Amino acid sequence: MKTRDCDVVIIGAGVAGLAAAGTLRRAGKTVRCLEAADRVGGRILTVHDPLSPVAVELGAEFIHGRPPETWDILRNQSIAAYELRTEDAGGDPFPQSRGRRDESFETYIRGSRKPAAAKRWARHYVEGFNAARAELISMASLRQDADAADKIEGHRAFRIPGGYDQVPLTLLRSIPEHSSVVQLNSIAEQVKWRRRSAEVQFRSALSGQVGKLRCRQVVVTVPLGVLQAGAIRFDPEPTAILKAAATLKFGHVYRITFRFVRAFWDPDTGFLFSNEKWFPTWWTTYPQIAPLLTAWMAGSAAESYKGLDKASEALASLSRILNRKAPQPEAVYFHDWQADPFFRGAYSYVPVNGLPARNTLSIPADNTLFFAGEAANTTGHSATVHGAIESGLHAARQLL
Ligand SMILES: Cc1cc2nc3c(=O)[nH]c(=O)nc-3n(C[C@H](O)[C@H](O)[C@H](O)COP(=O)(O)OP(=O)(O)OC[C@H]3O[C@@H](n4cnc5c(N)ncnc54)[C@H](O)[C@@H]3O)c2cc1C
Known part of the structure; x- marks a missing residue:
């Protein structure tokens, strides 16, 4: 491939992409961050x-x-x-039992001895909070999230x-020379890569013109729904990562x-x-x-x-x-997050037996393709703003 345009291309300027960009720039890397929309912040709007x-x-x-x-x-x-x-947001519906086999919340709640009204409330709460379907969401993941939340006074x-936009705007301003790092209205369409070398093709949302950036490594932070839809083509496909993305669910x-x-x-x-x-x-x-x-x-x-x-x-x-x-x-x-092509849903959750998928998503392919964003958070804080920031910082540290 021809000469490089930068060390790292980051796709997506939500909090994960911005946090990664800041860390990489401060470590001396040259970075370009392609954002499809005409603003930064992603799911903070x-x-x-x-x-x-x-x-x-x-x-x-x-x-x-x-x-x-x-x-x-x-x-x-x-x-x-x-x-x-928050006391009037209801009590903690997460069970204390620690079974060895994973099961759905629906299976768990049906088997519990709680009164019918309490079960109904718990189902409502779990679906509402996690944007999940009770018959799909994994109890193992709910327990992991509850344990992680306990450590940060999550109640x-x-x-x-x-x-809330002050958070992404602060992250943006903390990127050295941010105006030459973050490029808005740039829809990434294809990533061609081999070890330590990649070419990212993007289309201008304004003119329709196609551009290319050559780099050593790529950090992909687009929402899970965008990955699942195959809106970005990878050549070759990082099979394990795309399989993990297909396993996870993107809630509405x-x-x-x-x-x-x-x-x-x-x-x-x-x-x-x-x-x-x-x-x-x-x-x-x-x-x-x-x-x-x-x-x-x-x-x-x-x-x-x-x-x-x-x-x-x-x-x-x-x-x-x-x-x-x-x-x-x-x-x-x-804002219709489901209909927006740059999101295609709200946030991710784990189906029964799917917990390892978050981990797989966060393991880089050949030290070249890195995936970050709330869905790739492995610390029990996925589907949140802080979990997304953490995953961006984690990807940047892995890369460095
Ligand atoms: C309705 C709603 C309510 C929520 N409430 C809360 C809450 O109260 N508290 C909380 O902590 N979390 C909440 N969340 C979750 C939180 O917003 C997200 O977890 C977090 O903002 C995700 O950050 P991210 O960087 O991973 O992804 P995003 O913010 O989605 O950033 C990804 C970026 O990629 C861009 N992109 C997409 N496709 C392309 C492409 N092809 N090329 C270039 N760029 C592309 C997108 O435009 C976007 O800017 C909520 C989410 C929603 C939708």
């Missing part, structure tokens, strides 16, 4: 609407616990975060009132935030859980006061939802939950 008293999140909203990956950024940049009242939750989420003229609910409301089929879960910005309500539907419900008008469906559900007709909202904020 904040709307700063001047008519809303707080920033509105369309993707990640909460910091789960006290993970150093996120809190170091907040502390260093003096970014304010406030704690939510606590925090929100960044000024917007619909979240809609409504802005009303004024808050019409009890000012002490934090989370609302219900047995509604569609959009059963809601939350306010409590303890911050704002006329915003967020509707959430994930897992089986999100996968099977076929209706067209999600906002009306959500408001109908809210009216039933509050036992009063919900007023017309002033604004509706929504």
Whole structure:
């Protein structure tokens, strides 16, 4: 192959890609980070609407616990975060039993002696939190996640009132000469590689023109759904890695935030859980006061939802939950992560007996192709922002 353009090409500028880029640049590597969209941050997508008293999140909203990956950024940049009242988010549905064989959450809960209502609640919780289907998600993975969460006070939750986007923007600014590292509107389409040499082909989202970058190593941080769809061709295919990607599941989420003229609910409301089929879960910005309500539907419900008008469906559900007709909202904020070709879903989960797949995904092919991002996190923090940052840092350290 001809001369190199840089040492490392990173595909994707979500928090994993940005964290990897910063570490590699600071270690003296020349890096180019190709991002398909016209912005960085990926599944962190904040709307700063001047008519809303707080920033509105369309993707990640909460910091789960006290993970150093996120809190170091907040502390260093003096970014304010406030704690939510999580006791009304329900108790811990994760079982203490440690069976040797893996099983699905559904099998586990059916075999448990809990009352029917508790089982129903636990199923709702596990599906809602993990964007997973109860009959598929692995108990072994849920236990690993629960153990990992325990170590970082994962029962606590925090929100960044000024917007979660401050986290990726801080990561971006921490990359030396970031404007010549991160290249937006650049859709990676193909990676040709052999040991310690690769060529990444990308298409400009603006002009359609094709470009190529030659490098020694590549870090792929695109969402699992993009990998599974085969949107990036690899030549040759890293068989074990693509098989691991096919094993994991990419869950679905619909979240809609409504802005009303004024808050019409009890000012002490934090989370609302219900047995509604569609959009059963809601939350306010409590303890911050704002006329915003967020509707959430994930897992089986999100996968099977076929209706067209999600906002009306959500408001109908809210009216039933509050036992009063919900007023017309002033604004509706929504991003369809499933339909977005650069995401194709919300976040990953592990099916029964699939736990080793996360590990396989994180093992580089021939010290040349590295995979990172929330799905490749092996520390029990996948499907989170801090887990994605950790996996980006991990890939960068492996590469160095
Ligand atoms: C609705 C929703 C709510 C969530 N809530 C929370 C929460 O409250 N707390 C929490 O911790 N986590 C939450 N998450 C999960 C969290 O957002 C993710 O785990 C994390 O942001 C993933 O970061 P990443 O860098 O791995 O991937 P991403 O952020 O997805 O970054 C990957 C990047 O790759 C780009 N890309 C895709 N295809 C290509 C291509 N062909 N070429 C170049 N670039 C490409 C994408 O545009 C994207 O920018 C939520 C996610 C969703 C969707």
